[in-house]
Amino acid sequence: GQQVMQIPQYQHVQEGEDFTTYCNSSTTLSNIQWYKQRPGGHPVFLIQLVKSGEVKKQKRLTFQFGEAKKNSSLHITATQTTDVGTYFCAGLNTNAGKSTFGDGTTLTVKP
């Protein structure tokens, strides 16, 4: 079945440092979504990428979808304490008819 892997599992950074999480799928994806879950909260939709090689930005967050549509990354520039939480990717495989979540990357930021 479809597998979506995320690395790293945990990342600890000093405030102001950059952060990147990577998402890799065993199959070609139709789209990929990213979610953020704050500590004690629930996952909240951030963005969806659909096109091969697509890059989208939200303030300090940059999202990329690979050319082969099998991988994606989320990069945060100059992290802030408000960035703490777990970031999940979810890849849609239309052949499988469903999206599969990665295991998430938990980010902690030291002030």
Add this chain to the structure above:
Amino acid sequence: ETGVTQTPRHLVMGMTNKKSLKCEQHLGHNAMYWYKQSAKKPLELMFVYNFKEQTENNSVPSRFSPECPNSSHLFLHLHTLQPEDSALYLCASSQDSWGLYTFGSGTRLTVV
């Protein structure tokens, strides 16, 4: 308020109890989901409903019994649970079975 409402927010139950979790959405979505999230573990998909029909049961023990009476409501009936079932249970909905997901705030379940 996310548009997906889960009740109760917290639940403590004994292993012999029967309880139900409720999820409600008025976003006009056609797909609804139950996820289990344990401490330091990823999101585990439990059940998927599309247009009130169950389309996926991810090898969930029978002590968890879902019910979807209509496209707006989803229940998870619990009976004779084990302490390892203690977790955050998240309900989500999406327009169709392909995402984008809107999650509820979850029910924090503790089995004693």
